[in-house]
Amino acid sequence: MWSFETEPEFQAELDWIKEFTRTEIEPLDLVFRGPGDPWDPYSPAARAMAPLQESVKEKNLWACHLGPELGGAGFGQVKLGLMNEILGRSRFGPSVFGCQAPDSGNAEILAHYGTPEQKERFLQPLLDGKIASCYSMTEPQAGADPAEFTCRAQRDGDEWVINGEKWFASHARFAEFLLVMVVTNPERKIHEGASILLVEKGTPGFEILRNSAVGPYIEQGDGVHGYLRFTDCRVPSNNLLGEEGKGFLVAQTRLGGGRVHHAMRSVGVLNKALDMMCERVLSRTTKGELLANKQLTQEKIADTYTQILQYRLHVLYTAWLIDKHKQYNREVRKEIAAIKAETPKILQEVIYHAMHLHGSLGMSDEVPFMTMWANIPEMGVVDGPTEVHKVTVARSVLRDYAPANGLFPTYHIPAQYEAAMEKYGHFLDPKESDG
Numbered sequence: 001m002w003s004f005e006t007e008p009e010f011q012a013e014l015d016w017i018k019e020f021t022r023t024e025i026e027p028l029d030l031v032f033r034g035p036g037d038p039w040d041p042y043s044p045a046a047r048a049m050a051p052l053q054e055s056v057k058e059k060n061l062w063a064c065h066l067g068p069e070l071g072g073a074g075f076g077q078v079k080l081g082l083m084n085e086i087l088g089r090s091r092f093g094p095s096v097f098g099c100q101a102p103d104s105g106n107a108e109i110l111a112h113y114g115t116p117e118q119k120e121r122f123l124q125p126l127l128d129g130k131i132a133s134c135y136s137m138t139e140p141q142a143g144a145d146p147a148e149f150t151c152r153a154q155r156d157g158d159e160w161v162i163n164g165e166k167w168f169a170s171h172a173r174f175a176e177f178l179l180v181m182v183v184t185n186p187e188r189k190i191h192e193g194a195s196i197l198l199v200e201k202g203t204p205g206f207e208i209l210r211n212s213a214v215g216p217y218i219e220q221g222d223g224v225h226g227y228l229r230f231t232d233c234r235v236p237s238n239n240l241l242g243e244e245g246k247g248f249l250v251a252q253t254r255l256g257g258g259r260v261h262h263a264m265r266s267v268g269v270l271n272k273a274l275d276m277m278c279e280r281v282l283s284r285t286t287k288g289e290l291l292a293n294k295q296l297t298q299e300k301i302a303d304t305y306t307q308i309l310q311y312r313l314h315v316l317y318t319a320w321l322i323d324k325h326k327q328y329n330r331e332v333r334k335e336i337a338a339i340k341a342e343t344p345k346i347l348q349e350v351i352y353h354a355m356h357l358h359g360s361l362g363m364s365d366e367v368p369f370m371t372m373w374a375n376i377p378e379m380g381v382v383d384g385p386t387e388v389h390k391v392t393v394a395r396s397v398l399r400d401y402a403p404a405n406g407l408f409p410t411y412h413i414p415a416q417y418e419a420a421m422e423k424y425g426h427f428l429d430p431k432e433s434d435g
């Protein structure tokens with residue numbers, strides 16, 4: 001059964017979200033421009049967001065990334081996708097709706113794998129939007145290849161003792177707790193020898209060496225991506241999330257979700273760029289006619305519209321697959337990797353066209369394109385580089401194929417022709433025709 005329709009009741013919710021985002025949330029982007037503002041619970045932006053978050057909770061649209069069985073108000077990934085493509089228009093959208101990364105993914109794995117005590121201590125305040133969290137896996141010498149990770153935790157009585165460094169740990173500086181991927185058994189392959197530990201803010205032996213920002217922020221070190229060091233940092237043994245050695249199994253739950261949520265929000269960015277592009281070409285006259293009347297412009301509009309629609313349908317299809325399978329199986333992982341790889345490419349093409357059609361204004365600080373542009377590179381790296389996702393897609397696609405049965409391809413015409421003639425050749429015989 002195929003359907004591309006939204007139920008009228010949910011459409012009414014989406015209409016409310018759209019209006020609320022435009023009138024209440026998008027203005028926050030203009031006032032609070034610090035790199036951590038949407039996530040930092042201690043920033044002035046958090047005070048501005050508080051009444052908006054209350055409105056969202058009253059509408060029962062808060063933290064929709066989690067299903068009711070996990071303590072959220074979720075409706076599944078398809079509906080979350082439809083919501084996120086509106087929220088993605090604003091940097092603050094996800095935070096006002098309680099589904100911002102990395103907290104959304106962290107909440108997901110805590111809900112799936114946390115003990116009742118961990119859920120009470122860490123998940124509940126996170127779901128309530130009272131605290132921020134951090135997910136720390138990347139190391140200074142290794143990101144895309146976890147086999148190179150060296151940050152180590154060793155068991156000592158009732159504690160784990162962590163030693164090592166982590167890199168680009170987003171929001172570590174205002175997180176109440178961190179989920180840290182550590183090597184717990186170096187004798188085994190990393191996918192069986194790593195575990196996730198919960199480390200609370202202020203734990204002795206945990207320090208932030210510095211904070212990097214994405215882009216050229218004027219205040220060096222004022223970013224939100226922490227360079228961390230653990231020196232004999234002790235955490236209780238019951239701070240282990242999931243089973244020992246199963247860190248990557250646990251992480252898959254958040255990484256899969258995180259990637260698809262990035263893509264959903266990117267649809268919002270793309271639609272905003274298309275909206276601005278269309279308004280511009282209908283407003284600007286050059287050489288005696290509107291830009292919209294020039295065929296080279298029309299080609300850009302047509303290509304952009306089609307590209308966005310294809311991407312959006314791919315994202316929603318992936319969301320539908322997740323809802324259907326309720327797990328990140330091979331089919332789901334293939335589509336997530338495909339859209340993850342496509343995201344920086346489509347953002348680059350669409351935002352460039354939109355910016356270009358605005359001329360000098362497009363690249364100025366008076367319209368949002370340069371901000372959108374500056375965020376593209378991270379989409380090609382965060383949660384794994386594009387190349388790695390393309391390899392996942394290619395391997396998964398190739399698994400459904402086999403080598404040709406012989407020297408020539410299956411669709412080699414001479415052999416096919418012979419078989420086809422045997423089947424239908426007699427119709428060419430004039431003696432067989434009615435006439």
Ligand SMILES: Cc1cc2nc3c(=O)[nH]c(=O)nc-3n(C[C@H](O)[C@H](O)[C@H](O)COP(=O)(O)OP(=O)(O)OC[C@H]3O[C@@H](n4cnc5c(N)ncnc54)[C@H](O)[C@@H]3O)c2cc1C
Pocket residue numbers: 102135136137138141142143144145167168169170171214225378380381382383384385386387388
């Ligand atoms: C904005 C932002 C936020 C982030 N937040 C977090 C966070 O909260 N927590 C966290 O743990 N990490 C975070 N990261 C880190 C992110 O997960 C890593 O950047 C990513 O995994 C890549 O690792 P790396 O930066 O070490 O790059 P590398 O692994 O060094 O890769 C560099 C480049 O090498 C190439 N390459 C790598 N592997 C392959 C391959 N197999 N085949 C072909 N080419 C390859 C690619 O071109 C790639 O871009 C964040 C990154 C960004 C940009």
